[in-house]
Amino acid sequence: MGLALDKAAIIQLLERIAFLLEYQGANPFKVRAFANAARALQNRPESLEELVSPGKLEEIEGIGKSIAGVIREAANTGTCKEYEELRQQAPEGFDELIKIPNLGPKKLRALVENLGIRTIADLENACREGRVAKLPGFGLKSEEKLLAGIEQIKRFAGQWLYAEALDYALRIRDTLERLPAAIAVAPAGSLRRCKEIVRDLDFVVASETPEEVIQAFVTHNAVVRILSQGTTKASVLLQNGMQADLRVVDQESFAAALQYFTGSKEHNTKLRGRARKMGYRLNEYGLFETSSSSSEDEPADPLAGRRLSLASEEELYGALGLQYIDPELREDMGEIEAAEEGKLPALVRLEDYRGVLHCHSTWSDGRTSIAELAEAAMVEWKWEYLAICDHSQVATYANGVKIEDLRRQHAEIDAINRKLQPRGFQVLKGCECDILADGSLDYPDEVLKAMELVVVSVHSRFQMSEEEMTERLIRAIRHPYADILGHVSGRLLLARDAYAVDYQRIFEVAAEWGTIIEINGDPNRLDLDWRLCKRAKEMGIKFAVNPDAHSREGLANVKYGINVARKGWLEPADVVNCLPLEEFKSLIHKLRKRKLEKLK
Ligand SMILES: [Zn+2]
Ligand SMILES: [Zn+2]
Structure with a gap:
């Protein structure tokens, strides 16, 4: 049975509990107990699965019996009562506010109590109006620093490091792969292209019974909210705020759909142009023969024309007279030209x-x-x-x-x-x-x-x-x-x-x-x-x-x-x-x- 959170998420949860306790003015020993437990976990080489096995956590110095219970609860359910109760009493924009550098629990408390700050936008306004600098313990310098921190958060909002996105993608992929209804499962998008920064996750699944796949996707324990749910696609919001999209297709379309949803946009535009010149139409459903070479527009029916049978992306690229192009290279940096001449590099592994x-x-x-x-x-x-x-x-x-x-x-x-x-x-x-x-x-x-x-x-x-x-x-x-x-x-x-x-x-x-x-x-x-x-x-x-x-x-x-x-x-x-x-x-x-x- 998979766990609902990974080790990094558990450590973050413990740190947040420590932060919220201090924010509430709780007993410093209790605050430190959670902070210490987070650090103790960080220093352990074992996987979370090993750590939550019976008796193991209790052996670790710095983790008491009650915190061991909290860790197990969170690992199994994705959260814990202690955190949820504390979170209720924190301002609504807490998840964003704590990302601001140099904003500790006591300072946040002062801002909430004196200026009624609820969100990052409130805080930004208060700084711009000079109200923060006037508070005791703040001053012009700390106001400037808070503003700079907010700027940075706004600039990087909606972006995630590849490694973090990959963790989520693998958890979801593993769940989908276990479904008997799933014939093939693949993460696509910029993650598959190994971009250093990822904005959302894309999954393509081949199945005869899409409802079952969609149901498993939207009820995955990494999901906090369903954004949309249809008969062949769904979008969800994950625990870290990242969006994930799923597309379920029939087996005949899988190779084309995977190619299409892997991108990049620039690569695909060029590839479609090439297909057109060769008398084909390429879309997310497949590669189709076109009746007249003059019509460049997409017909009303995306499935019009004879569809070539393509079992894999290799066959798709092959049908277009190209060497197979590894997803990492699909950035329109000359890869299509090189593939045409058979001169793609044999990439290091x-x-x-x-x-x-x-x-x-x-x-x-x-x-x-x-x-x-x-x-x-x-x-x-x-x-x-x-x-x-x-x-x-x-x-x-x-x-x-x-x-x-x-x-x-x-x-x-x-x-x-x-x-x-x-x-x-x-x-x-x-x-x-x-x-x-x-x-x-x-x-x-x-x-x-x-x-x-x-x-x-x-x-x-x-x-x-x-x-x-x-x-x-x-x-x-x-x-x-x-x-x-x-x-x-x-x-x-x-x-x-x-x-x-x-x-x-x-x-x-x-x-x-x-x-x-x-x-x-x-x-x-x-x-x-x-x-x-x-x-x-x-x-x-x-x-x-x-x-x-x-x-x-x-x-x-x-x-x-x-x-x-x-x-x-x-x-x-x-x-x-x-x-x-x-x-x-x-x-x-x-x-x-x-x-x-x-x-x-
Ligand atoms: Zn170094
Ligand atoms: Zn260095």
Whole structure:
């Protein structure tokens, strides 16, 4: 039996209970108990299914008996009495209001009591009228900050990170797949195309009995509201506010419907144009022969004409004289032209991936030890090597490793390697070295030289002019021991914009000096942007797909990074993580040698 919430949702629920208790002025011990329980859950590697098994939660330090009950109730029903009661007494716009940065429970209380704030719109008005600044404990500065926070929320409303959307999509897909009435089930839309930001979910299901499928969809435990429900389609609102649409079709239409609802719009427009020129009409029901080639308009009956029998999307593209186009590529970036010539790339796959680079351990701000990360990389993921790249000394906010501690870290890695090398696995000594404001690196050359892999990244001073930032990155790229340029744009999706930088120049210099460009798989980053990968590849750049993991679970970020690489037209030969260990090492060696020679 599936659970109604996932682990992240349970953690969020506990945090919200803590917030609401504090908002109500409840006993601080009770507030802390819920906050601690949320943190305790976050630090457990087990799945939620394991955690809610009898007696398990009670063994965890920081989770008492009554909170264990709350967690089980929420896991099974999707919510809990404690939260629902507290929520009743909070302002109606609470779910939005708590997303505003720097707005804690006590401040929210003051705003509600003194200014009658109910929603984010109320708060925005009050700020604009200067009423918030006059409240005791607020002031002009905090008014400005609240306004900026509201702006940000409004800007990103209706958008979700790919990883969050995927979680919901898989839960719904699994339910639909279990239905005997469902012949085929597929998530479509931008999620299937692996877009970094998703606005809604689309599902296409083939079935002879659509009512049964629709009923299962609208009653799914992730659904909070039905927006519309018909005989072949339905729309619902999910727990996180995202909309999901379902379309049920007959089996003959499935391939065409899946193609149609996968998009993108631009790709489909081109494909329909191509079909028309070949004497066909392509729509969500299928590919039809047209009687007269002159009529470009859709006939009144979308099923008019002889329908070609197409068992799959492969057959659909084939009927149009094209190679099969992977969903990730359907963005009208030249894929139809390439498919026509049979020149589509053989996209990199997770199975091609051999070595994981750029992971943080407990030596800096990671939550998992080096030994545990290595074990997971080797046993769970079947990878051959893993580079530990903890933060460098200037990164005090992330507990950066001091030079005098590196010796001990390296000794620890040597000891782990003595155990793992006989099993065909190796941990590499690396670092994520900060690029300082002037483009120099945060460790001296002799320290970097001793590293088997150096990722260089910007973590501070984002507000520079484009010229300054470009020069800063170029200086770093040319550094003889800067092997990989990490998260190039610095963006945090739905939170922080990329800094201004001249990508053309960056790619030119990286290509000239051989510096590898990172595709950071952290779902909040997905940086380098896929739109830039194809151009960089054409300029001769190699890429490293890195999880930037800060925990054992974070290793799974590789999957998101591979999505970006695929979307960016990359093949295994473009991705250095696909190299066997010895070849990877010799690549880094050659790269450094080449740079040192250029610098002479
Ligand atoms: Zn970083
Ligand atoms: Zn990192």
